[in-house]
Amino acid sequence: MELSLNSATVRKQWNLAQIVEGCARHGIRGISPWRDQVAYLGLSKSASLIKKHGLTVTGLCRGGFFTAKDWRDDNRRAIEEAHALGAQCLVLVVGGLLPGSKDLILSRKRIEDGIAAILPEARAAGVPLAIEPLHPMQAAERACVNTLEQALDLCDALGEGVGVAVDVYHVWWDPKLEAQIRRAGERILAYHICDWLVPTRDLLNDRGMMGDGVIDLPLVRSWVQRAGYDGFQEVEIFSELDWWRRDPDEVLRVCLERARDA
Amino acid sequence: MELSLNSATVRKQWNLAQIVEGCARHGIRGISPWRDQVAYLGLSKSASLIKKHGLTVTGLCRGGFFTAKDWRDDNRRAIEEAHALGAQCLVLVVGGLLPGSKDLILSRKRIEDGIAAILPEARAAGVPLAIEPLHPMQAAERACVNTLEQALDLCDALGEGVGVAVDVYHVWWDPKLEAQIRRAGERILAYHICDWLVPTRDLLNDRGMMGDGVIDLPLVRSWVQRAGYDGFQEVEIFSELDWWRRDPDEVLRVCLERARDA
Numbered sequence: 001m002e003l004s005l006n007s008a009t010v011r012k013q014w015n016l017a018q019i020v021e022g023c024a025r026h027g028i029r030g031i032s033p034w035r036d037q038v039a040y041l042g043l044s045k046s047a048s049l050i051k052k053h054g055l056t057v058t059g060l061c062r063g064g065f066f067t068a069k070d071w072r073d074d075n076r077r078a079i080e081e082a083h084a085l086g087a088q089c090l091v092l093v094v095g096g097l098l099p100g101s102k103d104l105i106l107s108r109k110r111i112e113d114g115i116a117a118i119l120p121e122a123r124a125a126g127v128p129l130a131i132e133p134l135h136p137m138q139a140a141e142r143a144c145v146n147t148l149e150q151a152l153d154l155c156d157a158l159g160e161g162v163g164v165a166v167d168v169y170h171v172w173w174d175p176k177l178e179a180q181i182r183r184a185g186e187r188i189l190a191y192h193i194c195d196w197l198v199p200t201r202d203l204l205n206d207r208g209m210m211g212d213g214v215i216d217l218p219l220v221r222s223w224v225q226r227a228g229y230d231g232f233q234e235v236e237i238f239s240e241l242d243w244w245r246r247d248p249d250e251v252l253r254v255c256l257e258r259a260r261d262a
Numbered sequence: 263m264e265l266s267l268n269s270a271t272v273r274k275q276w277n278l279a280q281i282v283e284g285c286a287r288h289g290i291r292g293i294s295p296w297r298d299q300v301a302y303l304g305l306s307k308s309a310s311l312i313k314k315h316g317l318t319v320t321g322l323c324r325g326g327f328f329t330a331k332d333w334r335d336d337n338r339r340a341i342e343e344a345h346a347l348g349a350q351c352l353v354l355v356v357g358g359l360l361p362g363s364k365d366l367i368l369s370r371k372r373i374e375d376g377i378a379a380i381l382p383e384a385r386a387a388g389v390p391l392a393i394e395p396l397h398p399m400q401a402a403e404r405a406c407v408n409t410l411e412q413a414l415d416l417c418d419a420l421g422e423g424v425g426v427a428v429d430v431y432h433v434w435w436d437p438k439l440e441a442q443i444r445r446a447g448e449r450i451l452a453y454h455i456c457d458w459l460v461p462t463r464d465l466l467n468d469r470g471m472m473g474d475g476v477i478d479l480p481l482v483r484s485w486v487q488r489a490g491y492d493g494f495q496e497v498e499i500f501s502e503l504d505w506w507r508r509d510p511d512e513v514l515r516v517c518l519e520r521a522r523d524a
Contacts, residue, residue: 097476102476104437135398136398136435136436137397137398137462139435140460140476141461146435147437172366172401173366174398175366175370175408175412200399200465203461203462214364214402215364216364216366
């Protein structure tokens with residue numbers, strides 16, 4: 001599998017222009033930018049710089065947050081940006097509980113309704129939507145879609161134009177993972193890698209570099225490939241205490257090296 | 263539902279004798295002690311003190327850790343202790359990955375084999391085993407049984423004498439929770455309550471008091487009751503930064519007050 005760099009991995013050290021140039025310099029041929037970084041550089045400038053270096057945009061991070069107030073306009077813009085960048089998908093971090101609410105069932109219904117509402121525009125723009133199930137420890141604040149099974153049930157209900165982003169960090173623990181990856185098949189729109197550290201010191205920003213944790217990455221990759229996925233593997237590491245503090249060229253070198261073994 | 267106090271809730275302030283006396287003083291009629299506290303006070307002394315105050319032992323914490331080296335003897339002793347205390351069940355925290363391994367599938371197989379191995383002794387002693395699915399964020403280190411569905415699949419495979427402990431902290435996020443509680447039925451041997459704080463600052467010891475977080479406790483309780491469970495609700499709060507630092511009499515008062523609303 002070829003490597004793609006999720007731009008969050010070196011977001012503390014570099015802006016998007018530096019990240020694109022870094023990828024080109026290191027021979028990384030895919031990128032998945034975050035929207036705030038795209039906005040900072042400018043959408044058309046971002047698109048032309050990425051194109052100039054011949055990078056594949058394996059995803060745009062992120063749409064979603066359907067339980068927030070401005071979800072409608074924000075997702076409309078996200079679809080336009082994904083289209084402009086030629087992204088293979090728009091990654092949806094769907095949002096947590098409705099503000100002030102403990103109602104998971106209602107929050108999940110809102111999320112389904114939200115995706116259904118933006119789906120016609122996404123289809124028209126040719127932008128597949130990738131529902132990313134997030135780790136259950138992030139259910140309250142970031143996403144109350146928390147298993148691949150749940151994400152695929154949503155896909156079943158929503159029809160064409162929706163798939164999933166499989167991030168090992170969020171799903172590695174799931175006893176039904178192999179079966180659900182098989183079920184997902186061609187609906188796997190993105191495959192994200194990193195590692196689960198022992199101990200994990202923070203619920204959001206303590207992800208590990210591939211090989212430094214306990215996830216059996218070759219095994220999960222074999223399942224994803226057997227399901228028919230032949231795209232990039234995208235490295236996405238949020239690491240306040242380690243990788244965000246390192247020389248970004250070193251980070252990219254280690255990503256390449258470790259991804260080969262993953 | 264009557265309240266039971268899991269002794270971990272005030273473990274930093276009181277020893278087991280003080281906890282038993284505290285329960286009696288506050289009119290809490292159930293207790294679930296941890297084995298290290300029982301060992302410190304002495305098994306027969308613990309049993310007679312609990313009996314003297316007429317407390318129901320809603321569980322003994324804990325057996326399990328089948329991926330550790332000494333699991334066989336340790337679980338044998340745990341069953342004997344649960345029997346001596348007249349505990350309604352022995353709670354199994356089943357253990358995480360085998361030491362040095364990334365093999366979740368093998369680790370889970372070892373856990374099933376381990377429970378099967380101790381089950382005849384548990385049956386003979388009249389001690390039901392309660393498999394407690396733990397939150398996926400604790401899969402690597404503490405328990406790689408991580409959903410109620412997975413725990414019930416194990417029960418199905420193992421037969422009589424095994425059930426589940428449903429702790430809201432571990433399972434509240436699960437999209438299949440209602441269905442799996444219904445499926446569990448009379449196999450629910452214990453029901454544990456606390457709350458999920460937003461934000462959560464630690465993966466192990468930052469549980470909230472009922473009402474301080476986002477778990478819809480009345481809803482989950484209604485599911486558990488509808489499944490036929492008519493035992494105690496057991497409050498279990500690990501809280502390094504808050505409740506372990508408070509006056510334990512205050513903790514017990516607040517537990518009682520909040521449990522009424524939960």
